[in-house]
Amino acid sequence: MKKVVIVGGGIAGMTAGILLQKAGFTTEIFEKNAVPGGQCTGWKREGYLIDNCIHWLTGTREGSGLHELWKEIGALGDGVEVIEKEMFFSAKLDGKVLTFWRDKERTRRELLALSPEDEKEINKLMDYVELAETMTVPVEKPFDAMSLLDFMKLGMSMKEMGKVMKEYGNMDLKELAMRFRHPLIQHAIVDYMPSGYQAYAFVVSYGTVTGGNGDIPRGGSLAMAMRIADRYRESGGILHTNANVAKVLLNGKRAEGVLLADGTRVEADYVVCACDTDYTFRALLPAGCMPKALKKQYEERDKYPVGSGFQIAYAVDGIFPEITDTRIFPCEEILVGKQTVQRMSIQSYYYEPAFAPEGKMVLQSNFAQNEEDYSYWESLYSDRTAYEQKKKEIAGQALERVVAEYPALAGKIRVLDVWTPMTYTRYCNSYKGAYMSFVTTKQAKSITVPGTIKGLKNVLLASQWLMGPGGLPTAAAMGKYAAWRIIKKG
Numbered sequence: 001m002k003k004v005v006i007v008g009g010g011i012a013g014m015t016a017g018i019l020l021q022k023a024g025f026t027t028e029i030f031e032k033n034a035v036p037g038g039q040c041t042g043w044k045r046e047g048y049l050i051d052n053c054i055h056w057l058t059g060t061r062e063g064s065g066l067h068e069l070w071k072e073i074g075a076l077g078d079g080v081e082v083i084e085k086e087m088f089f090s091a092k093l094d095g096k097v098l099t100f101w102r103d104k105e106r107t108r109r110e111l112l113a114l115s116p117e118d119e120k121e122i123n124k125l126m127d128y129v130e131l132a133e134t135m136t137v138p139v140e141k142p143f144d145a146m147s148l149l150d151f152m153k154l155g156m157s158m159k160e161m162g163k164v165m166k167e168y169g170n171m172d173l174k175e176l177a178m179r180f181r182h183p184l185i186q187h188a189i190v191d192y193m194p195s196g197y198q199a200y201a202f203v204v205s206y207g208t209v210t211g212g213n214g215d216i217p218r219g220g221s222l223a224m225a226m227r228i229a230d231r232y233r234e235s236g237g238i239l240h241t242n243a244n245v246a247k248v249l250l251n252g253k254r255a256e257g258v259l260l261a262d263g264t265r266v267e268a269d270y271v272v273c274a275c276d277t278d279y280t281f282r283a284l285l286p287a288g289c290m291p292k293a294l295k296k297q298y299e300e301r302d303k304y305p306v307g308s309g310f311q312i313a314y315a316v317d318g319i320f321p322e323i324t325d326t327r328i329f330p331c332e333e334i335l336v337g338k339q340t341v342q343r344m345s346i347q348s349y350y351y352e353p354a355f356a357p358e359g360k361m362v363l364q365s366n367f368a369q370n371e372e373d374y375s376y377w378e379s380l381y382s383d384r385t386a387y388e389q390k391k392k393e394i395a396g397q398a399l400e401r402v403v404a405e406y407p408a409l410a411g412k413i414r415v416l417d418v419w420t421p422m423t424y425t426r427y428c429n430s431y432k433g434a435y436m437s438f439v440t441t442k443q444a445k446s447i448t449v450p451g452t453i454k455g456l457k458n459v460l461l462a463s464q465w466l467m468g469p470g471g472l473p474t475a476a477a478m479g480k481y482a483a484w485r486i487i488k489k490g
């Protein structure tokens with residue numbers, strides 16, 4: 001029985017592990033943290049659960065290859081309840097609120113009532129959202145292994161997306177926003193995602209929600225990661241936690257195994273690097289082995305930016321039903337990292353009573369951070385006292401602004417935890433603190449990187465970084481592709 005060592009127990013690594021176990025391989029996953037799941041995680045603070053990933057899980061609707069994959073690895077199925085999202089998010093300006101509902105016709109009506117002069121663009125946007133509901137993430141086999149017939153079938157299944165891409169494929173969200181006259185619509189379109197994202201990203205994400213394909217499994221991110229880890233162990237895999245891998249051991253064109261940070265050598269027939277790809281080629285493998293397509297994206301920083309967040313969790317004493325899902329609202333100016341922010345988000349986990357003690361609730365704010373902000377946090381991190389002080393200061397200011405927006409929270413809300421882009425680097429070895437992959441900008445088309453490495457026969461990559469913009473479906477698909485290649489080789 002051939003043995004595969006997998007570096008990283010995130011969604012990509014565990015997906016590869018489960019599929020390889022099922023195919024008869026012996027596998028071991030080495031995860032540096034105490035808990036598996038990587039960025040798909042959550043943690044307890046003072047009786048509250050801080051969920052840190054799933055805002056929507058693409059693939060919750062039955063009938064797609066991705067849905068089957070989620071079931072196969074234990075993310076969905078087996079009685080896992082799926083919570084239907086009522087809305088994508090809402091945005092506020094000048095006292096008015098615009099909501100992107102699950103019910104797209106309700107959104108269309110509200111948009112038209114808000115801004116009749118934008119009728120043409122509103123109808124176009126909402127028609128495209130409907131077309132984007134057909135979007136699927138192909139997970140059967142790697143793109144480079146697909147035949148012409150496979151591509152034709154894929155193209156046919158998503159043919160409606162062609163119209164969306166034709167119109168929105170060459171503009172970014174800022175340009176899309178400026179097609180509308182109403183300031184609230186302009187703001188809303190760039191509120192949820194970075195304004196440099198291609199315009200279709202908004203339509204596809206919202207279409208996932210309206211199409212009932214982007215809901216949330218009960219228990220959130222940590223529970224999902226734990227179910228996948230259980231499935232891996234049940235299939236006979238060995239999951240080592242607190243097991244930091246220092247190096248992939250190479251002998252010419254072959255890997256012999258890995259060396260753990262504690263000096264242990266683990267032999268293997270195959271090694272799958274299922275962690276951040278920048279880290280992989282800085283620490284585990286020689287930098288020169290990085291696939292060209294990946295290198296290009298790391299080198300062209302303007303074309304392939306990455307993003308992270310400055311995040312705050314609040315404990316609330318009481319239940320406030322008026323705070324639902326995610327709302328972005330205008331606030332008094334606040335400096336977060338290097339950015340002066342005038343709008344901020346508040347997200348409620350009202351749909352998960354178990355995330356807070358009875359009669360209480362947990363809220364979060366996430367301030368988008370770019371690479372410049374990352375450099376700021378990285379340099380501040382060298383002085384831990386100053387770093388902690390700055391986190392506290394910004395969180396305090398954010399809390400004041402939340403209370404200004406929701407005065408009923410006065411005296412009933414406090415900061416539970418604060419984390420920055422540096423947290424992701426420390427926790428997951430993430431490149432510039434990013435928790436998604438390269439942003440798909442209009443200057444640069446998305447690149448899919450095959451998970452193979454030229455010159456290294458038995459080492460594979462499995463990570464969301466192989467296909468922008470990343471996310472859970474990409475991580476699972478890349479894990480499956482790595483397993484597929486190994487199974488094929490035998």
Ligand SMILES: Cc1cc2nc3c(=O)[nH]c(=O)nc-3n(C[C@H](O)[C@H](O)[C@H](O)COP(=O)(O)OP(=O)(O)OC[C@H]3O[C@@H](n4cnc5c(N)ncnc54)[C@H](O)[C@@H]3O)c2cc1C
Nearest residue numbers: 008010011012032038039055056245275435464471472475
């Ligand atoms: C705030 C936030 C919100 C998000 N929202 C969504 C969402 O709504 N929907 C969605 O689809 N996606 C979302 N994502 C993105 C999603 O979490 C990621 O795309 C996905 O989890 C990445 O999985 P991965 O396996 O590729 O990488 P990772 O999760 O980074 O896993 C890699 C693993 O490798 C481990 N590792 C690294 N170095 C070593 C080493 N030397 N030795 C051993 N182990 C190592 C890491 O600790 C980690 O566990 C969100 C992420 C965040 C943080």
